[in-house]
Amino acid sequence: MSPRDAALKLASRLTAAGHVALFAGGCVRDKLLDREPKDFDIATSARPSEVLEIFPGSNEVGAHFGVVIAKHAGHHVEIATFRTDGSYKDGRRPEAVTFSTPEEDALRRDFTVNALFENPVTGEVIDHVGGLTDLRAGVLRAVGNPSERFTEDALRLLRAVRFATVLDFTLDPGTRAALAECAHLLAKISPERIRDEFSKILTAPRRRKGVELLVETGLMAHIVPEFLDTLGCDQPPEWHPEGDVYVHTCIMLEMLKPDAPLELCLAVLLHDIAKPPCRTIDEDTGRIRFNGHDAMGAEMSDVILRRLRYPNDVVDAVVPMVARHMQFMNVQQMRTAKLKRFMASPTFTEEMELHRVDCGSSNGFTDNYEFLQAKGEEFAVEPLIPQPLVTGRDLIALGLAPGPRFKEILELIQTEQLEGRILDREPALDYLRALAVENSA
Template identity: 35%
Template sequence: MEQLPLVISPPLSSSHEFAAAADVIRTLHAAGYNAYLIGGCVRDMVLGLIPKDFDIVTSAKPEETQALFPRSLRLGAQFGVITVLANGLSFDVATFRREGNYEDGRRPSWVEYADLEADVRRRDFTINGMAFDLSRSTVIDLCGGLADLREGIIRTIGDPAERFGEDALRVIRAVRFAARFGFSLEETTRLAVISAAPSLGRIARERIWQELQFMITEERRESAFSILAELGLLPHVFGPDAVWSPETIVRTSARLAALAPDASIVLVLACVLADGVAHTTPDEFAAGVGEPYDEEAASRAETVLVSLRAPRSVVDGVGALIARRMVWAAPNSLREGRIAQLVRNDRTGALVPFWTADAASFGMADAVSRIRDIADRIIAEGKAHGGKNRMPLNGTVLADAGIPRDATMGELLAEAERLWLEGKLETEADVRRWLNETVRRADSGAGAGDPKPQS
């Protein structure tokens, strides 16, 4: 056992969450029970980070904990866990316990109350197995977590095959922690991760999705993807509809590295799946005519995300980005107004960053310069989505000019939007001239305004 005195100072000491958790522990101490902070919060405290959540273990039985905290919930009482509501927050307070076999790959077949050491021994990784004694301001390490933190190692507590056999989701958690902290997997643990990868097929897909969300929304997401690829986990996480080659793995890593730390989950997933669902290259579109639109790739990306139980908004957003992926590779085949229209109507706000990252992954960052210039201009002019500048005509204006409310009107409105975004339809006088020309052309048989094609 190793113990480490830990001085609690700002900003942790002024944290509302820490103060509330400390109050819960003091209440348990005052009633004669042992109680400690446990797990990830202790790890983060040792690393000088501010924990997001504080978990507590105690010698008090669930009914004893609930007697001390009338405002509590018994949602996990069968596993010795009571959720205590205190100071506007909730804390999981678990009785020291040891567990039986995980017959369903997620939950133990039985639980019996025990002591702190037994409780620690059932946990996943050494860095998550440390306790903090508030009364002595001391970290208690019964499993080598402090040493592994110092060495930068992710190691299971006990036999890694057993730990991953209990819950295969720990395979992904191992990768997430290694990426988050820039640690390496201890060799036995690494080999066990590779062996246990097929067991992810027994895990509910929504649990994988929850873990994946944590992984890809953190700043070191590129490292996480690289580790998943290195260990052969990508097909077990994303399923058979996404396939990567060594070349596209490198390119996917480059896309992720090009993203801002606060990139949205829709943008990150589009960058992850772009090469997994469509093996296209810019050369296929550079000399092409028309607007690139890959409906098949979008459909495959959506299939992957639906299988992971991702929210519909994420599925649709990623699909929309993937479908328009290669527009950046064919900018000269699209008029300025059409590019501006795509940017303006992008509700995800991720289209230009996606194109930028994708172009960079091919070593062609300059190819997006025209697109970025157009996007910057319509933002400055207040014409982007949510901007104050409004197009000076609508369906009512067209109807008053004698345009029927059918597909023709839709085509004309789209053309008007492109002209407006190009700066050619700004005033009422511009609108009148354009409408007169449109009606004249319709009367002469050239079509209802003979609107220009979209590309």
């Protein structure tokens, strides 16, 4: 059973019990835009207690606010009573709610295109706020006074940018002006909630538009303020004819594939984050340099991502990508062993994509990218890092005491293996014995 059919069954039971039950919000919007709704929400005249009577065992996730989660055929559907919200003292949720009518319920919602209802049986769309007109025009407009909507729940500031980005809508001028006016309210929102909306913006196909909106409305100052320093940070025109670091980064974001993973999107956003503080001008040549921006960028990225409460696995993927992005210029000079170790990184596929858009958005050089593609095919016949021919136990058997030198010796033998000079265990043991004699002398 599809999510829509499951929601329709639940709505039918509410209607049979004498209540009004309408599909509401995003599922109505997405259907009208020929997009597949991710989930279906029901708005109803039934009070939470009445919903629970009809669907016993449902989850009272927000019964105080009129919200119950009901299940049918494995699908979870949010059922919310028509309501009017009270004051929002914490800038996040209303202090209290009053159960009301569909018309009043529509007026409390965030954006007109999200305030539409649909009769689930007839398909009739019910519009109390002009959402259909905005939907046809591709305009994202706050319901009523935009400053009031954003003051009620400051997360709506980021939701506005997300919807404009994901739907490729234009922000209504009044709504856009209110975004800038209310940007400071993001200080009331937890890093986790900011992170989740920010991630959705970055992983949307039109992510460049989203980042530019965050910058232009002043919201980025409350998310990654360090990124604002890339504006006006000029670069050597012979390497970066496209413009400053900000323009370069925006072009890279636009060049990424639509389904680029979050870790790659974050790495692209942050790969040159340290160029502004690292920027110097060579006294002799007048050339602009950014020495060490990769290493400092990795440190800054770690701080930024942890401040936004990204999980360790995301941080552990992004930071090395930022740290290593300048090493691609040296791959053709790397010895085979070093190159194989470089290519064995768990994020190498994403790093290749970062390198592709880094060059494509600036100098257009593809030599290193093509070299690595060819090497990938050449090395594909066996693992980049094969099983070791010898281990620490072999070192101990030769009488060497465990210590820091162990790692160095084993790495030397692995290098010989990766270079193709030692391929079997016996020659590896002979090499090991020679090293043991050398180290005991």
